[in-house]
Amino acid sequence: MNGTESGVLNTVERYYKNYGLRAKELKAEGKKIIGYMCSFVPLEMITAAGCIPFRVRGNIHEPITTGDTLLETIVCPYYRSCFDLSTKQKYDFLSGLVIPHGCDSMVRSYSAWSYALPFSYFHFVNIPTVCDDSSFEFFRAELDTFRKSLETFAGKAITEKDLAQAIRVHNENRDKARALYDLRKADPPLISGTELTRVLTVGSSLPITEANALFDHVLAEIGRREKSPLKKGARILIDGACLDNIELIKLVEELGGNVVADTLCNGARDSLPRTDVGGDPLKALAGRYLGKINCPKTYRKNKAGTFEGDMTSRFGDIGAYAKEFKVDGAILYVYKYCDPFGFEVPARKAYYKSIQVPLLHLEDVYSAGTMGQLKTRVQAFLEMIG
Amino acid sequence: MAEEQREAKPKKRMTATRAAASIGPLVKEFITGTIQARAEGKQKLAYTFIVCHHEEILRAMDVLPVWTENFAGICGAKRDAERFLQRAESLGLSRSLCTYALCGIGFDQWREELGEMPPNAPWGGQVRPDFMISTGQILCDPRSKWYQASQQFMPDVPIYNMDLPYPMFQRDRDHRDVWNYYHTYLVKQLRGLVAFVEEQTQKKMNYDRLRELVDLSDRTWNLMDETYKLRAAVPCPMGTGDAMNTMVPICFMMATQKAHDFFVDLKKELEDKIAKKEGEVENEKYRLMWGGGLPAWYALNDFNYFNSKGASFPVETTYRMVAPLDQMDIPETKDPIEHLAWRWLGYWTFWYDKAKKRPGSEPDVERLINWIEEYKIDGVVMHEAFSCRTWHVGLIWQLHQLSKIYKPIPLLMVGKDGKKEKVFRELPSLILESDIIDITSYSEVDTRNKIDAFIDTLDSIRVNRAA
Numbered sequence: 001m002n003g004t005e006s007g008v009l010n011t012v013e014r015y016y017k018n019y020g021l022r023a024k025e026l027k028a029e030g031k032k033i034i035g036y037m038c039s040f041v042p043l044e045m046i047t048a049a050g051c052i053p054f055r056v057r058g059n060i061h062e063p064i065t066t067g068d069t070l071l072e073t074i075v076c077p078y079y080r081s082c083f084d085l086s087t088k089q090k091y092d093f094l095s096g097l098v099i100p101h102g103c104d105s106m107v108r109s110y111s112a113w114s115y116a117l118p119f120s121y122f123h124f125v126n127i128p129t130v131c132d133d134s135s136f137e138f139f140r141a142e143l144d145t146f147r148k149s150l151e152t153f154a155g156k157a158i159t160e161k162d163l164a165q166a167i168r169v170h171n172e173n174r175d176k177a178r179a180l181y182d183l184r185k186a187d188p189p190l191i192s193g194t195e196l197t198r199v200l201t202v203g204s205s206l207p208i209t210e211a212n213a214l215f216d217h218v219l220a221e222i223g224r225r226e227k228s229p230l231k232k233g234a235r236i237l238i239d240g241a242c243l244d245n246i247e248l249i250k251l252v253e254e255l256g257g258n259v260v261a262d263t264l265c266n267g268a269r270d271s272l273p274r275t276d277v278g279g280d281p282l283k284a285l286a287g288r289y290l291g292k293i294n295c296p297k298t299y300r301k302n303k304a305g306t307f308e309g310d311m312t313s314r315f316g317d318i319g320a321y322a323k324e325f326k327v328d329g330a331i332l333y334v335y336k337y338c339d340p341f342g343f344e345v346p347a348r349k350a351y352y353k354s355i356q357v358p359l360l361h362l363e364d365v366y367s368a369g370t371m372g373q374l375k376t377r378v379q380a381f382l383e384m385i386g
Numbered sequence: 387m388a389e390e391q392r393e394a395k396p397k398k399r400m401t402a403t404r405a406a407a408s409i410g411p412l413v414k415e416f417i418t419g420t421i422q423a424r425a426e427g428k429q430k431l432a433y434t435f436i437v438c439h440h441e442e443i444l445r446a447m448d449v450l451p452v453w454t455e456n457f458a459g460i461c462g463a464k465r466d467a468e469r470f471l472q473r474a475e476s477l478g479l480s481r482s483l484c485t486y487a488l489c490g491i492g493f494d495q496w497r498e499e500l501g502e503m504p505p506n507a508p509w510g511g512q513v514r515p516d517f518m519i520s521t522g523q524i525l526c527d528p529r530s531k532w533y534q535a536s537q538q539f540m541p542d543v544p545i546y547n548m549d550l551p552y553p554m555f556q557r558d559r560d561h562r563d564v565w566n567y568y569h570t571y572l573v574k575q576l577r578g579l580v581a582f583v584e585e586q587t588q589k590k591m592n593y594d595r596l597r598e599l600v601d602l603s604d605r606t607w608n609l610m611d612e613t614y615k616l617r618a619a620v621p622c623p624m625g626t627g628d629a630m631n632t633m634v635p636i637c638f639m640m641a642t643q644k645a646h647d648f649f650v651d652l653k654k655e656l657e658d659k660i661a662k663k664e665g666e667v668e669n670e671k672y673r674l675m676w677g678g679g680l681p682a683w684y685a686l687n688d689f690n691y692f693n694s695k696g697a698s699f700p701v702e703t704t705y706r707m708v709a710p711l712d713q714m715d716i717p718e719t720k721d722p723i724e725h726l727a728w729r730w731l732g733y734w735t736f737w738y739d740k741a742k743k744r745p746g747s748e749p750d751v752e753r754l755i756n757w758i759e760e761y762k763i764d765g766v767v768m769h770e771a772f773s774c775r776t777w778h779v780g781l782i783w784q785l786h787q788l789s790k791i792y793k794p795i796p797l798l799m800v801g802k803d804g805k806k807e808k809v810f811r812e813l814p815s816l817i818l819e820s821d822i823i824d825i826t827s828y829s830e831v832d833t834r835n836k837i838d839a840f841i842d843t844l845d846s847i848r849v850n851r852a853a
Contacts, residue, residue: 069786070782070783071779071782074482074778075779101524103527103775104775104779107524108775108776108779109779110554111555111748111750111783114557115787128522128549128551129523129549130548130575132574132575134570135549135571137570137571138551138568141567297527299530299534301545301547302534302537302541305544307537307541310537310541334480336480336482337775339483339484339527339531340527342482342483343483343527343528343535344531345477345479346479347534347538363480
């Protein structure tokens with residue numbers, strides 16, 4: 001990828017609009033591109049195997065058609081869109097696909113994916129639902145199975161040294177993502193939510209070293225900005241699952257808000273937690289993906305014995321981001337049919353109330369067709385919080 | 387909020403067997419039993435879920451399970467779920483989520499707010515538990531989230547969330563390559579449950595009693611399998627409508643002598659019916675399989691409607707949550723906890739080897755194919771419940787795979803005498819759409835029109851074959 005610093009945001013936009021462009025080039029060069037869904041897939045393993053991890057995206061502008069011939073409409077709409085695009089050969093440059101135990105939609109549709117798509121490699125990574133000591137031991141063993149499976153596919157051994165190196169470059173990426181997030185602390189922020197979402201999304205479609213170079217260019221370009229291109233406005237945190245497009249964030253920003261923080265899978269949930277270095281790399285990966293990815297799918301014991309204590313333990317990251325990024329209000333954006341997030345809505349609402357952050361809860365269906373309705377509700381919310 | 391609004395009482399479904407008819411009072415008895423136990427305070431009560439292979443542990447420690455899915459199903463069957471669903475919605479929970487869970491959470495929140503049972507609670511209502519046992523399995527996110535959500539309204543009630551994974555079917559892998567570490571994990575999770583229950587009850591586990599109860603369950607599993615295999619008889623002596631009643635001993639009474647005795651009686655009843663050639667339907671014309679999906683509990687009469695058209699249901703995949711233990715390739719052990727873990731793995735991987743041998747198959751599809759042949763099935767009926775991804779996602783794909791095998795054209799097959807013969811293998815399917823307990827998603831007229839059209843299809847296939 002050859003983005004010069006001055007034009008790097010244009011490059012990002014080009015890669016965002018033509019998602020997978022670079023992966024296609026790499027495929028033509030003989031590289032193996034492994035698609036993945038969800039934040040639970042240990043990317044370091046794919047990189048260590050000499051393959052390129054590529055996050056499969058949906059498209060809210062594309063009506064779901066062929067996907068519905070094989071998969072029920074009660075599946076998470078984001079996931080349905082990803083499946084639909086895959087069945088329409090949008091991702092035919094992939095050599096394989098890895099799906100983790102992220103939610104029922106992923107588990108129940110695994111057979112449909114693996115039979116409907118012509119990839120030569122499929123693997124399912126079983127993620128524990130709880131966080132006991134035995135869960136980490138089990139997950140380490142499951143990651144070892146993933147390693148062996150990838151070794152067979154890639155035709156190369158994945159050594160501890162390979163894993164340690166992959167962990168290092170992926171951690172670099174997380175440090176750079178953190179630096180990009182820090183640019184949002186200014187008021188108005190130096191980087192818009194729309195720009196950051198594009199950068200992170202494009203990053204998840206590139207080899208990790210190229211993503212790191214891209215992030216460096218973006219940091220340099222934004223760093224040269226003498227003043228923010230944005231106006232002061234309500235500072236908004238977006239809370240939710242996978243939001244792999246800019247539409248909602250753009251809508252908030254067009255209405256005068258500034259998106260300065262998030263807990264999204266395609267954002268802070270996935271991009272910020274580091275993997276521990278030194279020691280057993282598989283254990284470190286188990287620690288990151290089970291212990292540090294704060295997804296509602298993972299049950300964390302209520303150690304406090306009170307609802308307030310449980311909320312602080314489960315949603316403390318939201319409070320920390322709200323404080324760090326001086327958030328004025330939050331949007332809890334949940335997809336219809338999403339059981340892991342859906343069941344948390346009352347508790348999350350209570351948590352926002354407890355930290356005195358005004359909240360707008362939106363349930364949506366991953367379609368551009370709902371943007372008009374969302375606009376009315378977001379506008380009213382921004383007016384309400386002033 | 388329509389808190390007092392209730393639907394008209396549904397017409398009672400006609401059962402084919404005495405055993406199925408005996409279930410209603412039995413369920414009522416154990417719901418009222420939990421209320422009585424709560425009042426007496428002698429036994430600890432635990433909210434929990436079916437099909438977790440943990441009943442033996444609970445019963446060995448004298449814990450009374452409160453089956454929350456069962457109570458939601460009762461609310462649905464009595465057409466009295468709507469007021470609890472609306473209450474859950476008012477808390478911010480979407481109607482698109484599992485409606486069993488919504489019903490339960492709505493009920494819990496209401497009971498906790500009142501400090502007593504909501505007015506006219508079905509069969510007296512669902513009691514406040516002493517603790518809750520969730521299960522994070524490879525399937526069913528709501529099982530892990532439901533009690534956590536309920537805990538908002540009863541924060542003093544602790545949860546033990548037991549992880550029960552099993553290896554997913556992967557065609558290029560032998561599940562036995564990985565199941566040792568699955569077993570190790572399952573054993574630790576089950577032992578964690580024992581420790582949790584010991585702490586809650588202040589009693590120590592009696593492992594001799596546990597061993598006896600595990601043995602009793604194993605014998606019930608095998609007996610149940612033998613009993614249900616009798617339904618392959620022509621005419622079929624008992625259909626899926628009845629099986630939606632006889633699921634009660636399987637799912638809610640396992641590890642009790644009563645469940646075992648129930649199947650002794652049912653087996654005898656079916657043998658008598660077979661001897662007398664007495665079918666579920668007087669003149670059996672079609673043999674259908676309930677190929678997937680939980681039933682619409684408020685519309686079980688639809689099974690009678692199928693029966694009125696000469697259609698019987700000799701087999702169903704739903705709630706047949708047991709498999710013959712002697713056909714499971716699991717190691718012997720004297721440790722009951724280790725056995726429970728092996729039985730769990732054995733059950734979930736039961737169809738894996740067979741599925742690998744057939745191109746295009748996978749375990750759920752393989753089970754359908756085997757039972758289509760074993761029970762001489764003419765068509766498959768499935769139900770898509772909009773609120774449940776656990777049991778309903780993948781059904782379309784399974785039918786898609788089935789259609790590759792059962793094509794609407796004659797096939798050349800090797801007959802019994804070794805000669806090739808032309809065989810019609812067409813297998814029509816019907817997908818009904820509504821929900822498990824949300825009656826607002828159901829239309830009796832539409833459903834019965836679909837059934838009529840399906841029966842017409844079965845008729846025309848039969849005519850074409852004869853021609």
